[in-house]
Amino acid sequence: MDVDLDVKRGIITSLIGPSGCGKSTLLRCVNRINERLGYVRTEGLVEVLGHDAYDPQVDLSQLRRQVGMVFQRPNPLPISIRDNILFGQRMHEPDSPDLAGSAADDVVESALREVLLWDGVKDHLDRAATSLSLEEQQKLCIARLLPLKPSLILMDEPCSALDPKATAVIEDLIWKLRGDYTIILVTHNMAQARRASDECAFMLMGRMIEHRKTDDLFVTPKDQRTADYIEGRYG
Amino acid sequence: MFQASALNDRNARIQRRWRLLFLVMTLLLILPVAIILGLLVHHGAPVISWSFLFEFPRQGMTAGGIFPALLGTIFLVSLALVFSVPLGIAAAIYLSEYARDNWLTRAINLAIINLAGVPSIVHALFGVGAFVLFFRFGTSILAASLTLGIMALPVVIVSTRESLQAVPRAFREACWALGATRWQTIRKVVLPNSVSGILTGVILEVSRTAGETAPIMFTGAAFFLPFLPESVYDQTMALSLHLFVLSTQVPGVPEGVPYGVALVLIAIVLSMNALSIGFRMVLRGRKRW
Numbered sequence: 001m002d003v004d005l006d007v008k009r010g011i012i013t014s015l016i017g018p019s020g021c022g023k024s025t026l027l028r029c030v031n032r033i034n035e036r037l038g039y040v041r042t043e044g045l046v047e048v049l050g051h052d053a054y055d056p057q058v059d060l061s062q063l064r065r066q067v068g069m070v071f072q073r074p075n076p077l078p079i080s081i082r083d084n085i086l087f088g089q090r091m092h093e094p095d096s097p098d099l100a101g102s103a104a105d106d107v108v109e110s111a112l113r114e115v116l117l118w119d120g121v122k123d124h125l126d127r128a129a130t131s132l133s134l135e136e137q138q139k140l141c142i143a144r145l146l147p148l149k150p151s152l153i154l155m156d157e158p159c160s161a162l163d164p165k166a167t168a169v170i171e172d173l174i175w176k177l178r179g180d181y182t183i184i185l186v187t188h189n190m191a192q193a194r195r196a197s198d199e200c201a202f203m204l205m206g207r208m209i210e211h212r213k214t215d216d217l218f219v220t221p222k223d224q225r226t227a228d229y230i231e232g233r234y235g
Numbered sequence: 236m237f238q239a240s241a242l243n244d245r246n247a248r249i250q251r252r253w254r255l256l257f258l259v260m261t262l263l264l265i266l267p268v269a270i271i272l273g274l275l276v277h278h279g280a281p282v283i284s285w286s287f288l289f290e291f292p293r294q295g296m297t298a299g300g301i302f303p304a305l306l307g308t309i310f311l312v313s314l315a316l317v318f319s320v321p322l323g324i325a326a327a328i329y330l331s332e333y334a335r336d337n338w339l340t341r342a343i344n345l346a347i348i349n350l351a352g353v354p355s356i357v358h359a360l361f362g363v364g365a366f367v368l369f370f371r372f373g374t375s376i377l378a379a380s381l382t383l384g385i386m387a388l389p390v391v392i393v394s395t396r397e398s399l400q401a402v403p404r405a406f407r408e409a410c411w412a413l414g415a416t417r418w419q420t421i422r423k424v425v426l427p428n429s430v431s432g433i434l435t436g437v438i439l440e441v442s443r444t445a446g447e448t449a450p451i452m453f454t455g456a457a458f459f460l461p462f463l464p465e466s467v468y469d470q471t472m473a474l475s476l477h478l479f480v481l482s483t484q485v486p487g488v489p490e491g492v493p494y495g496v497a498l499v500l501i502a503i504v505l506s507m508n509a510l511s512i513g514f515r516m517v518l519r520g521r522k523r524w
Contacts, residue, residue, distance in 0.1 A: 033411055064414035071412075075405035077424055087423075088413040144413070 323391030379455025398432025431518030
């Protein structure tokens with residue numbers, strides 16, 4: 001991998017490129033969830049909010065609190081909707097007053113409202129999260145990050161398991177979160193990158209080829225490889 | 236269009252014949268089970284009574300009941316569980332959740348496979364050497380249970396590890412990505428979702444251990460005792476050994492009695508298996524993915 005990428009705060013940066021080019025691997029370096037796999041070695045510098053994420057002083061738990069992640073397949077935990085939302089906070093601040101009684105209800109409500117899921121589920125918050133539709137599950141997976149107030153949200157092809165209608169809904173939601181959170185969106189769907197990102201970075205075979213404003217990258221790509229990819233000549 | 240040719244007909248005939256062969260072979264499987272159970276019930280059922288279950292053997296074990304042996308088996312198995320279950324579950328959690336794929340892990344896995352393959356009589360000799368003699372437990376319930384426990388260990392480890400692995404990786408990743416530690420993930424997500432499988436494995440272990448004879452024969456099970464054990468350093472009678480003794484060592488035992496003992500033993504084993512199946516059904520029904 002040979003990558004140099006500067007992600008700006010508060011906007012959506014999409015990562016595109018053909019399968020196997022290293023988009024997801026790069027993304028997984030940021031919250032260091034890669035390193036559990038025994039065969040992974042990470043070299044170079046990853047800075048989050050100006051701090052080296054690989055500094056030995058860094059506590060993984062604190063890093064991941066700041067850097068939330070949404071996965072390709074919605075992966076709500078097999079507990080209730082409500083417990084899914086409160087899970088992160090219970091883990092990080094078990095004694096927080098936000099977790100007691102009606103304060104917890106407020107946390108749940110505001111997180112679910114922010115992802116536009118509240119009206120659909122408010123009457124059965126105790127139902128198993130895994131019984132929701134995929135679209136709702138993915139919303140829930142985004143919602144459960146919010147009580148931890150992350151600054152950066154990593155999204156690894158968050159719509160690839162969803163149908164076009166659900167994809168549109170999630171894209172709108174991502175767009176709505178723009179500004180409050182910095183978002184890195186990995187996608188192999190070029191149209192999605194075009195619709196739902198401010199800046200776009202194109203990767204190929206582990207290399208960063210081009211990183212510019214989304215509109216510019218798609219209209220006037222500088223690199224020939226980028227041009228060929230977005231025209232669909234390979235990938 | 237699409238009509239069968241002569242070759243197709245021939246192929247279909249051959250395929251039917253093979254299917255029939257496999258079906259017959261499969262049905263043959265049921266035969267030994269049915270015969271064993273039928274024989275045991277036929278000969279053994281008449282001797283089963285409350286006094287058979289709850290009385291001491293009398294007149295050189297040709298009369299009376301099997302109470303000390305029944306109780307002894309329960310002691311041996313429970314104590315074996317006390318040793319093997321915590322150790323086995325802990326090892327399985329380590330191997331499944333913490334261990335990286337390196338030479339040490341591979342060596343441990345190899346050791347487990349080999350331990351599972353050790354014949355029970357070899358376990359018995361090991362038990363004599365290690366627990367009876369080296370640790371000076373003597374021939375005792377303690378030594379016999381430890382031997383049984385070591386024998387059961389690979390079963391517990393493998394079945395627990397399999398149930399842990401059955402929890403989808405996505406749940407773990409979801410937890411880690413939220414900043415949960417490895418232990419928090421295990422405690423909150425992995426264990427609650429694998430407990431049914433772990434319990435099933437433990438119960439199956441009970442049923443296997445209950446029937447073992449060789450490992451306890453030299454380490455703590457007695458031919459005959461006129462009293463119940465008072466501590467784990469005493470010897471005890473056990474159903475499996477009692478069955479062996481009655482069938483081969485004692486003259487003049489009424490024909491039905493060994494069958495009765497065998498019936499009790501197999502009833503314990505089968506009810507344990509039934510319990511584990513029931514468990515699995517209940518807990519699987521509750522599973523939420």
